[in-house]
Amino acid sequence: MKKMVSLYCLLISFSGFSQNEKNSSIDFFNTFQMTLGFSNLAPNNSMMGDAHKVAFPSLQGRLAIISYQRFTVGAHLGFQRMMVKNNNYFGYFEKTTVLTPGLYASFYQPINEQSILEPYISYDKSQYTSNGFGKELNSESNGLGLGVDYLHKIGTNAYFTFGMKYSIHKMQTDTAPNWEKYMNNYQFLTAKIGITFSKNR
Numbered sequence: 001m002k003k004m005v006s007l008y009c010l011l012i013s014f015s016g017f018s019q020n021e022k023n024s025s026i027d028f029f030n031t032f033q034m035t036l037g038f039s040n041l042a043p044n045n046s047m048m049g050d051a052h053k054v055a056f057p058s059l060q061g062r063l064a065i066i067s068y069q070r071f072t073v074g075a076h077l078g079f080q081r082m083m084v085k086n087n088n089y090f091g092y093f094e095k096t097t098v099l100t101p102g103l104y105a106s107f108y109q110p111i112n113e114q115s116i117l118e119p120y121i122s123y124d125k126s127q128y129t130s131n132g133f134g135k136e137l138n139s140e141s142n143g144l145g146l147g148v149d150y151l152h153k154i155g156t157n158a159y160f161t162f163g164m165k166y167s168i169h170k171m172q173t174d175t176a177p178n179w180e181k182y183m184n185n186y187q188f189l190t191a192k193i194g195i196t197f198s199k200n201r
Helices: 002-018 049-050 177-184
Strands: 027-028 031-041 055-068 071-083 095-107 115-132 137-155 159-171 183-198
Touching: 031 071, 031 159, 049 159, 049 183, 055 183, 071 177, 095 137, 115 159, 137 183, 177 183
Parallel strands: none
Antiparallel strands: 027 055, 031 055, 031 183, 055 071, 071 095, 095 115, 115 137, 137 159, 159 183
């Protein structure tokens, strides 16, 4: 797996340097993305993963703050809802909503005149609210996201977008040492489709 990741990064770097840059200036707020998808896919062995069904809807918004050549740094905001499938793992709640603001950094690589690949890394600060049976539970986590988007041009500045993201979260839960790994290490996959508006690509 590490060899595959290293080869992928090497190919992107080589192809990036082998092509002429379309834009060498600094741009601000030049890209906006809205997507809809599924989350909590293929979760690891964890309290959150075992207790919840696949999250739908998973809504994501992303705004580029500053861009230079093919590099972008921006902010994102996500919202998702998961139904509780096993009360033995999580307690007597019906659903959990998740609000996730954060930051991301990306590098886009044209494949051809119509298509672009955009790998990115993100910092995610998730806030969880679980409700049901007259009760409410609030919790938080810090997360690292590794993702890649495929963009296909459908208009002058518009792109159809399909993306995948793998998230690694650390829940902020106090528990006994023998339960700490199961309670606090939460990993999952997110799949999304949507539209991206971008200038100078």
